[in-house]
Amino acid sequence: MTKLHELSLEEARAGLLKKDFKVLELAESVLSRIEEVEPKIRACLEVFGEETRKAAAAMDEAGPDPSKKLWGVPVSVKDVFLVKGAPTTAGSRILENYVPGYEATVVEKLREEGALIVAKTNLDEFAMGSSTEFSAYATTKNPRNLERVPGGSSGGAAAGVTAGEFPGAFGTDTGGSIRQPAALCGCVGLKPTYGRVSRYGIIAYGSSLDQAGPLARKVKDTGILLASVAGPDPRDSTSSSVKTDDYADLAEPDPGKLTFAIPKEFWEGTFDPNVKKVLDRALDLLKENGVALKPVSMPRIGYSVATYYVLAASEASTNLARYDGVRYGHRAKKYDDLLSLYVNSRTEGFGKEVKRRILLGTFALSSGYYDAYFKKAAKVRRLIREDFEKALEGADLILAPVSSIPAWPFGAFTDDPLTQYQLDVMTLPLNLAGGPGLSLPAGLGDDGLPVGVQLFGKPFGEKKLLEAGLLLEKIFPALPAAVV
Amino acid sequence: MPAIDEKTALAIAKLARLDLREGLAPGTEEAELKKLVEEFGKIVGYMDILGEVDTEGVEPLYSPMVEPRPPREDAPFTAAAKDADARGAKGAPGKPESSGDPDASFDPDDPDSSAKEDRARWILDDAPMTFGRYFTVPKVV
CATH class of the missing domain: 1.20.890 (cAMP-dependent Protein Kinase, Chain A)
Structure with a gap:
């Protein structure tokens, strides 16, 4: 018999509304699954057991509310979303004792839709990393293979969803931090268009790139989660007032009427042989099912790693200037004056990858280098966006791999930042362009590790993206549940 | 280079x-x-x-925002009004505070507003070092 924690988000919600089981029963199942697998995978930095039980019991008392999109559904949020009264660390020592007094709009909306915030998940410090190894607090393991990284920076969200700890999760994607861990763990991850979801109350990394989005085991579930949080927010001036669609009401498209652009810059690189085999098979399956695949070129994609790291690091160096040991966060014990208070607090509080990016950004923004790095990168960014616009002119969506290698062993790249940055080449371009992207499993490699593909759409075309995702989910081999 | x-x-x-x-x-x-x-x-x-990359004549792209939103009115808010506004009328801009004193927003001594007190308290509670209602730093001048 299926255990309640194994249900998809859609199934769980339907069962709750029909009173097949109680909110508290679902919550207990999820909490006991968390208790069972956390010692092995460490996806969570905090679990809200008592709060969840209390809220669940109260909901059972009140009875089902079908007007709420997530009534009684347990959901986790990455530890960059502010949750009132709960420690919010961003995976950094510098925020070890930070307890916010207000909530992120995403969290507020999730609660309004009846979700239970069950846990806060692990991440690379300030969402800077691709393996979750740069968390100051815990090493999250890939539930498909405990010797491997879960990807990052939303590694805890992807690992937890894949292991059945919760049916849905929210992460953030600045350069692939939702899509890449989803691919490496074997679940679904959606990066919405920049501005589709409010950034209010989310700890900032790169403000022109950051976007919150859902992870789940099914495409449909990410649609329901997006529908719960999308829309303008008066507290975030970069949130968009473009009309939202009903992302929870999806219809599978006719494959014969679908054209995917296949950019050679994404597909012609060097791939791990296991990954290559799954990707080739995925393309064959699409063709067999009647999807038209149109070869295209996106000539500036090769510059996206340099463009991204200059811009993201510059924005990070500006955003992280606020951590100074005065108003909140870590303050050094030893200092002689105001300057050494700043320097010592920041030097003790930040980890090495964060420092690396602050240095790079400070350099790119400094007098004498600004034009050659920051401004130049911003110009190349416009050209990269043009590549996306052009590729989408004669196609419905763009199809690309997510990662050229499967989940790697711990420590493989922690001392080789440049190689690590270059591995992000498939996910970074989308954030520079600003559009939406959906990452979903294409199958398991012969090594037993999941391989993902991603679809890119036009800005605010999330619905079309999700509907195509439904089709791919049906065509591609389904992944077995992770055995942890 | x-x-x-x-x-x-x-x-x-x-x-x-x-x-x-x-x-x-x-x-x-x-x-x-x-x-x-x-x-x-x-x-x-x-x-x-x-x-x-040839970027001759290319304008820098600093944000991917499609339609820039009009800025909020340049008028002070009270914390409580801002919260109520954000929760109440979704999508509507916040109501500016009429009294116009920005310091009033975070006055924990204002007996009228427990929300204000609550805000001031948690802001100060998160600070590594405070003196009364102030953040403290080493002497600068």
């Missing part, structure tokens, strides 16, 4: 309010610092490939 030497790296670190020497083991400190500088130089060196 610039080769990053130790002097440049230390100057950048100073601008970023970071100490590159902190945490390096005594004895091997200089060698470790050299390695850090080399690694930084390698990363900056990689970024130089941007120079290959």
Whole structure:
């Protein structure tokens, strides 16, 4: 018999509304699954057991509310979303004792839709990393293979969803931090268009790139989660007032009427042989099912790693200037004056990858280098966006791999930042362009590790993206549940 | 393009309010610092490939926002009004505070507003060091 924690988000919600089981029963199942697998995978930095039980019991008392999109559904949020009264660390020592007094709009909306915030998940410090190894607090393991990284920076969200700890999760994607861990763990991850979801109350990394989005085991579930949080927010001036669609009401498209652009810059690189085999098979399956695949070129994609790291690091160096040991966060014990208070607090509080990016950004923004790095990168960014616009002119969506290698062993790249940055080449371009992207499993490699593909759409075309995702989910081999 | 030497790296670190020497083991400190500088130089060196792209006449793209939203009215808010507004009328801009005194927003002594008190309390509670209702720093002047 299926255990309640194994249900998809859609199934769980339907069962709750029909009173097949109680909110508290679902919550207990999820909490006991968390208790069972956390010692092995460490996806969570905090679990809200008592709060969840209390809220669940109260909901059972009140009875089902079908007007709420997530009534009684347990959901986790990455530890960059502010949750009132709960420690919010961003995976950094510098925020070890930070307890916010207000909530992120995403969290507020999730609660309004009846979700239970069950846990806060692990991440690379300030969402800077691709393996979750740069968390100051815990090493999250890939539930498909405990010797491997879960990807990052939303590694805890992807690992937890894949292991059945919760049916849905929210992460953030600045350069692939939702899509890449989803691919490496074997679940679904959606990066919405920049501005589709409010950034209010989310700890900032790169403000022109950051976007919150859902992870789940099914495409449909990410649609329901997006529908719960999308829309303008008066507290975030970069949130968009473009009309939202009903992302929870999806219809599978006719494959014969679908054209995917296949950019050679994404597909012609060097791939791990296991990954290559799954990707080739995925393309064959699409063709067999009647999807038209149109070869295209996106000539500036090769510059996206340099463009991204200059811009993201510059924005990070500006955003992280606020951590100074005065108003909140870590303050050094030893200092002689105001300057050494700043320097010592920041030097003790930040980890090495964060420092690396602050240095790079400070350099790119400094007098004498600004034009050659920051401004130049911003110009190349416009050209990269043009590549996306052009590729989408004669196609419905763009199809690309997510990662050229499967989940790697711990420590493989922690001392080789440049190689690590270059591995992000498939996910970074989308954030520079600003559009939406959906990452979903294409199958398991012969090594037993999941391989993902991603679809890119036009800005605010999330619905079309999700509907195509439904089709791919049906065509591609389904992944077995992770055995942890 | 610039080769990053130790002097440049230390100057950048100073601008970023970071100490590159902190945490390096005594004895091997200089060698470790050299390695850090080399690694930084390698990363900056990689970024130089941007120079290959012809960007003549291309305007920088600093944000992917499609339609810039009008800025909020330049008027002070009270914390309580801001909260109520954001919760109440979704999508509507916040109502400006009519009294116009920005300091009034965070006055915990205002007996009328427990929300204000609550806000002031948690802001101060998160500070590593306070004196009364103030953040404290070492003497500057």
